[in-house]
Amino acid sequence: MTTTSTTTDLMQDTNTQNDSELLQLVSFVVGVEEYAIPILRVQEINRMMQITRVPQSPEFVEGVINLRGKIIPVVDLRARFGLGCSESTSENRIIVVEVSGRVIGFTVDKVNEVLRISANIVDDPPTMVSGIETDYVEGVGKLDDRLLILLDLNKLFGDVDLGAAGEQAAADAA
Amino acid sequence: MNDFIDDSLVNDFLTESNELIEQLDVDLVRLETETGNTELLDQIFRALHTIKGAASFLNLDAMTSFTHAAEDALNKMRKGEVEVTEHVIDCMLKSVDIIRNQLKEMADGDAITYGPQHLIDALHKIADIKSPQPTASSSDTPDESGSAGAADAVAPGGAQVRSIEFPPQKADVLPFMVDDLLDSAAQLESCIEQLAQGAGAGEISQRVVDLSETMQATAGFFDLEILVSLVKMVRAVGDSLITVDEELIPAIALRVRTIIHLINPYAEMIGECREPVWPLEQFADRLETLLSGKKIEDQASADATTAIEVLEADGVFIPESSSPSSVATDTPVSEAAGPTTPKSDDPKSETPTGTSGAEQTVRVEVKRLESLMNLVGEMVLTKNQIRGLGRTLSDHTLPHEVKEMITSTVSDLDRLTGELQVGVMRTRMQPLDKLFGRYPRIIRDLARSTDKEIDLKIIGGETEVDKSVLELLADPMVHILRNSADHGIEMPADRLASGKPETGTITINAAHQGGHVRVEIVDNGKGLSREKLASLAVKRGITTEAQVASLTDNEVYQFIFAAGFSTATEVSNLSGRGVGMDVVRTNISKLGGEVHVVSTQGEGTTIEITIPLTVAILPAMLVGVGTSEYAIPIANIIEIVKPDESTCYSVAGAAVLRLRETVLPLVDMTDLLGEPRDEQTGQFAVVIESGQQCAGLLVDRLVGQQEVVIKSLDDEYTSGGPFSGATIREDGDVSLILDITALTRSAQVSHDQGAPVPAQTSIAV
Known part of the structure; x- marks a missing residue:
């Protein structure tokens, strides 16, 4: 940072600078675990809205919503993680993200906070994290009082090959 | 020379020429059966001539020389000297293919290839069958094009005049073009005067170049050979004014005046849909000589001091009043250029091209239409939502007048968006003839x-x-x-x-x-x-x-x-x-x-x-199944019936609906869509048709009819079900649109496996 920084600032800076950059994350709760994704991947966070069920779609797909004129799929993250049905509360949210050009929403039990953590407190994922396939886990952030599971959105949602271009073209056509 | 031709001009040329080529195809095939149709022959000739003119303006030698050969051959047919035979038509059609290919090469930015020599030879052969003297087929001389022009006539002064025709969209702007031309000529004159008074050659040169570009755009648009060559000369003057020896400037200025002298009567004549045929070759040659810094050798031309003298010396015979309607050449007042062009009593000249009153058209980029279409789609959705809001509001305890106002405003909006939608959709509509042609x-x-x-x-x-x-x-x-x-x-x-x-x-x-x-x-x-x-x-x-x-x-x-x-x-x-x-x-x-x-x-x-008819917006019937609402395209609905025990039964395990004389497979939508059952389940059977297959869909409720905008549902999370898309309802929620084709097909298959029904059957291949 700058030379005018105080001593404490400097100390913190050396900590972070030495190892890596700061991560800006949004943390949310699904089931009993707290997860986080990079804030830059988040397009918006919405309160629960009417989700239209799409029959004969994969089980973890809750349905589709009208996001200001665009129709986007919504994935139930609990179902995706195999955690069973969620109880609906007023704290439920739909987080809208963009994954390889596609806009996708997913439901979470509750959104906690926006936080910055230094990348050096993030460890590689352990082999097993609370029953979730560790494929989706990018790492585990060790905060002072709790653990944060960092999700890899590309692996979570981008695992099926449907080019962004194709979908965009189709959306344009409609 | 090509560098001063801008892209938009080239694009116009391509679009127009491609249209002409399509038309040529159709006309030539027609000509084969209607060999005596001179009107058709003229039409074909004009189309080819237009392409040739524009190509020569754009300096597309390969295309010009080829179209020229084809034009010569065609001209023989028009004069009745060559019979229209299968062989001739074959040659002409092949020529059209070559030109089409040349246009494509041009569009792709490739070099334009010359037409195959054997075809050119064949065309020349056609052109020469009965005339031992080959028509001048080397270059694009005004002299020769005169002989090719329609309705050749000799004007009183001896200069040839031919009548020309313009497509309607061009004829409409003709008066403006004449105005522009006269205006440019006047400006050019003032330039030359300033030059004579010793103004800086550099500045004048730039102005002349600018003027030539303005004129060139007009000339190119109207495909006028004489004008094109005149404008090219002006351009050449502008280009070399700075470099040329000072002592030659008076001679050049004189020739520019000569050009102006030509442009003025020319513009008047064009305004009356006639084009003079002037042999400008020598004049152009001598001008070029001057511009390259040499003196003109011909004494008469070199000594000339007035425009008329120059023209006489250079073999361009244009008397003071070259046009039959004797428009004064030295007073180019734009009388004839106004919207009321015709001066003569001939009623035909009031409709110069025989196409007055034709629709005016504007070319619009498809992209713009598409974005307009998308916006209208969004608007229909918003309108639907407002309509829903209006309904909600009218349930509230509001004053009667307010409710009425809401209702009428909403219905106005409804009607207007409907009209807008139809209007925008219509802009994208094209007759199938465009394809069938x-x-x-x-x-x-x-x-x-x-x-x-x-x-x-x-x-x-x-x-x-x-x-x-x-x-x-x-x-x-x-x-x-x-x-x-x-x-x-x-x-x-x-x-x-x-x-x-x-x-x-x-x-x-x-x-x-x-x-x-x-x-x-x-x-x-x-x-x-x-x-x-x-x-x-x-x-x-x-x-x-x-x-x-x-x-x-x-x-x-x-x-x-x-x-x-x-x-x-x-x-x-x-x-x-x-x-x-x-x-x-x-x-x-x-x-x-x-x-x-x-x-x-x-x-x-x-x-x-x-x-x-269209792929984006369709009227649909919203039906309720369980807790959801689904949309069925109205076009696929034949009727809706209330099934009961007498019409609804099962054949070999498959549910069927007996509708008068036919038996249809019946799909229980509650089962298919996994909706909850209650006493309302399966109240109505919507009879749908897709192709020649029919089926009945059992639904719970009929919600109503609505225009729906189709949004695609094709990512891997939502595809797979029997849906062709989704739409946003009046209340802002999403409804899925049922894929009728898939439903009837699967209904038929499961039905056929149960028991074949003789009357209504088909197969999913």
């Missing part, structure tokens, strides 16, 4: 190459469809036509042997039908062979012997749409690679359409294509 040529070529005699009849070509529909229809149509001509129609001898007229007929029949367009391609050829198709289908593993046995003839015929299926024993170069009909079905289902084949052996085959 190419077919006479295709069929003619096919017939020639296979030695068959085939007549093509087109009915309903004026039927309009959305542009995107038109584009996607192009390939399937060609495939079908080729199949009909190649496999359907028999050789003349075979036809005679089976008691049919020698000439086979292919009929294209297009018409609107509800929200759909139906196109039928009917041939009176040999029809499809059930045995051949069935054995091939079994061989290709598409079906089994046992299954085939239970299929009706028409069911067997649908196999031709399966991939890798071709009945031609030998692969011809026309069709028979076994991909065609597969492409046909894929393309058509992309449009949400259907294709069917009906055939009678020995009598012919009919292929029927049904496609929705």
Whole structure:
């Protein structure tokens, strides 16, 4: 940072600078675990809205919503993680993200906070994290009082090959 | 020279020339049967001439020389010196192909190749058949083009004048063009005066160049040879004014005055749709000599001190009043240039091109129309939401007047958006003739190459469809036509042997039908062979012997749409690679359409294509199933009935609905969509039709009719179900649109597995 920084600032800076950059994350709760994704991947966070069920779609797909004129799929993250049905509360949210050009929403039990953590407190994922396939886990952030599971959105949602271009073209056509 | 031609001009040229080429195709094929139609011949000539003129302006030598050769040949036909024979038409059609190819090369930014010499020779041969002196075919001299011009006439002064015609959109702007031209000429004059008074050559030079560019745009647009060459001269003057020796400037200035002297009467004449034919070659040559810094050798020309003298010396014979209507040349008041052009009493000149009152058109980029279309789509959704809001509000305790106001405002909005939507949709509509126009040529070529005699009849070509529909229809149509001509129609001898007229007929029949367009391609050829198709289908593993046995003839015929299926024993170069009909079905289902084949052996085959008029917005019926609402396209709904025990029963485990005389498979939507059941379940049966298949859908509630904007549902999370898309309802929520084709097909399949129903059957291939 700058030379005018105080001593404490400097100390913190050396900590972070030495190892890596700061991560800006949004943390949310699904089931009993707290997860986080990079804030830059988040397009918006919405309160629960009417989700239209799409029959004969994969089980973890809750349905589709009208996001200001665009129709986007919504994935139930609990179902995706195999955690069973969620109880609906007023704290439920739909987080809208963009994954390889596609806009996708997913439901979470509750959104906690926006936080910055230094990348050096993030460890590689352990082999097993609370029953979730560790494929989706990018790492585990060790905060002072709790653990944060960092999700890899590309692996979570981008695992099926449907080019962004194709979908965009189709959306344009409609 | 090419560097001063801007892109927009080139694009205009390409668009226009391509349209002319399409028209040429049609006209030439027509000419073959209407050999005596001079009007048609003139039309063909004009189209070719327009292309040639524009090409020469753009300095496209390869295209100019080729079109020129074709034009010469055509001119002989117009003069009746050459008979219109098959061979001649062949040559002309090939020439059209060459020009089309040249245009394509130009569009792709490639170098334009010269036309093949043998074809040019053939054209020259046609042109020279009865005239031993070849017409000047080397360059684009005004002299020669005069002889090619329509209605040559000799003006009183001896200068030739020919009448010209403009397409309507050009004729409309003609007066403005004349104004522009006179204006430019006046400005040019002031430039030259300043030059004579010793103004800086650099500044004047730039102004002259600018002026020439303005004029060049006009000249290019109107495709006027004389003007083009005059403007080129002005440009050349502007370019070399800085470099040229000072002592030559008076001579150059004089010649620029001469040009102005020519432009003024020229503009007047153009305003009356006549173009003078001036031999400007020598004048141009001498100007060039001057500009290259040399003196003119010819004494008369060098000594000339007035414009008239220059012209006389250079062999351009233009008397003071060169136009028959004797418009004063030295007072170029734009009387004749105003919107009321005609000065003469001849009523014909009041409608200079015979096309006055024709529709004015504007070219619009398709992209803009598409974004407009998307916006209208969004607007329809918003309107629907406002309508929903209005309904909600009217349930509240509001003053009566307020409620009424809301209702009437909402209904106004409803009507206006509806009109807007129709209007925007109409801008994208194009007549099918745009597509069908190419077919006479295709069929003619096919017939020639296979030695068959085939007549093509087109009915309903004026039927309009959305542009995107038109584009996607192009390939399937060609495939079908080729199949009909190649496999359907028999050789003349075979036809005679089976008691049919020698000439086979292919009929294209297009018409609107509800929200759909139906196109039928009917041939009176040999029809499809059930045995051949069935054995091939079994061989290709598409079906089994046992299954085939239970299929009706028409069911067997649908196999031709399966991939890798071709009945031609030998692969011809026309069709028979076994991909065609597969492409046909894929393309058509992309449009949400259907294709069917009906055939009678020995009598012919009919292929029927049904496609929705537009692909973006459709009226739909919203139905309730369980807790959700689904949309069914109105176009697919035949009727809605309330089923009861007497009409609704089960045959061999499959639910069926008896509707008067027919028995339809019945789909329980509650089961299919996994909705909860209650006492309301299955109150209504919506009878849907897709192609020739019908089915009943059991639903709980009828919600109402609504225009829905289709949004695609094609990512892996939401595709797979029987839905063709989704839409946003009045209340802002999403409803899924049922895929009627998929539903009827799966209903039929499960139904057929249960018990075959004789009346309404079909097969999913």
